[in-house]
Amino acid sequence: MRLSILLLIFGMAAVTFLPRFIPLALFTRWSLPEGVRRALHFMPTAIMAAIVFPVLFSSPEGNIIFEPRLVLAAVPVFIFSVRVKNLWGAVVLGMIVYWALGFFLR
Amino acid sequence: MKYDQFKEGSRSAIPIVLGFIPVGIAFGVLAIKSGLTAYEAIAMSLIVYAGASQFIVVDMLAAGAAFLPIILTTFLVNLRHFLMSSTVSSYFKQKSLFETAAIAAELTDESFSVAMADPVKIIGRPSFLFGLQVTSQLAWISGTALGAVFGPLLDSSSYGIPFALPALFICLLVLQLKNMRHVLVMLVAGVLSVIFKNLLPGNWNLVIAALMASGAGIWLARNETDEVNQVEGVGPG
Numbered sequence: 001m002r003l004s005i006l007l008l009i010f011g012m013a014a015v016t017f018l019p020r021f022i023p024l025a026l027f028t029r030w031s032l033p034e035g036v037r038r039a040l041h042f043m044p045t046a047i048m049a050a051i052v053f054p055v056l057f058s059s060p061e062g063n064i065i066f067e068p069r070l071v072l073a074a075v076p077v078f079i080f081s082v083r084v085k086n087l088w089g090a091v092v093l094g095m096i097v098y099w100a101l102g103f104f105l106r
Numbered sequence: 107m108k109y110d111q112f113k114e115g116s117r118s119a120i121p122i123v124l125g126f127i128p129v130g131i132a133f134g135v136l137a138i139k140s141g142l143t144a145y146e147a148i149a150m151s152l153i154v155y156a157g158a159s160q161f162i163v164v165d166m167l168a169a170g171a172a173f174l175p176i177i178l179t180t181f182l183v184n185l186r187h188f189l190m191s192s193t194v195s196s197y198f199k200q201k202s203l204f205e206t207a208a209i210a211a212e213l214t215d216e217s218f219s220v221a222m223a224d225p226v227k228i229i230g231r232p233s234f235l236f237g238l239q240v241t242s243q244l245a246w247i248s249g250t251a252l253g254a255v256f257g258p259l260l261d262s263s264s265y266g267i268p269f270a271l272p273a274l275f276i277c278l279l280v281l282q283l284k285n286m287r288h289v290l291v292m293l294v295a296g297v298l299s300v301i302f303k304n305l306l307p308g309n310w311n312l313v314i315a316a317l318m319a320s321g322a323g324i325w326l327a328r329n330e331t332d333e334v335n336q337v338e339g340v341g342p343g
């Protein structure tokens with residue numbers, strides 16, 4: 001283990017930890033202002049949608065793309081999730097469909 | 107620490123484990139390719155524990171980037187956790203600083219999303235959240251170690267492995283869609299996120315899209331005081 005890399009890791013850890021820690025440390029002691037509390041109601045939906053859509057419709061460089069294999073694998077997972085609401089099942093189904101589509105697409 | 111709650115949280119991490127092991131393997135392989143040793147790669151997964159930024163960092167290391175830009179990039183990519191930490195904070199009351207730090211250090215997109223699928227389980231139950239988080243990180247570290255040590259023998263881009271985490275997030279997102287307003291918030295956040303990813307570096311698309319879509323949701327629900335007050339139905343933790 002090189003010392004320089006260890007320093008890099010601790011630097012990364014510090015800047016990763018602070019945004020995770022500061023809100024929890026502050027707002028579990030002093031409650032959030034009413035307006036902010038209300039704003040947090042939709043935050044989980046908004047964050048997860050902001051994570052998922054680029055996985056399906058953006059290239060790693062940020063270009064807007066349409067890749068049939070990704071979109072066609074997402075559709076059954078979406079329908080299964082609405083009907084069955086089972087995380088395990090969704091992950092396994094998604095992997096099987098994506099794998100199977102690989103024989104026909106790209 | 108309450109062990110029954112910890113165990114329950116640990117069990118709810120299984121879908122994350124399914125996704126983290128293969129993705130951790132992919133990270134381990136890339137880390138070795140970028141010139142890190144196996145111990146260094148494992149130390150990064152243990153001490154930093156932030157998947158997306160770890161991939162970006164090994165990319166930058168391979169390209170010979172200096173340390174300061176790498177740390178700055180890590181900061182910008184992980185700023186989104188500020189929003190998740192704020193959201194999780196409304197389910198806890200005044201924990202010890204140590205307990206708060208432990209929960210905060212382990213907060214990731216995936217464990218946050220699983221916790222928010224059924225937030226009742228984390229209200230005043232930090233042990234549950236901690237079990238969920240620690241189990242997820244163990245999977246991440248194990249994957250990293252497997253990839254770093256057996257890298258050339260494993261191919262984590264085959265079979266359906268690349269779609270494990272996307273499928274997990276799709277299902278977690280669906281679990282959030284309680285009514286039409288949530289569907290609209292999803293569409294606003296998703297479309298904005300894709301557009302801003304095309305325009306901005308780092309992970310700013312996540313932060314900006316999540317803030318704007320939350321704002322849109324509050325505006326849509328402006329006459330529905332019951333709905334937006336749900337978060338306040340939190341007992342003392």
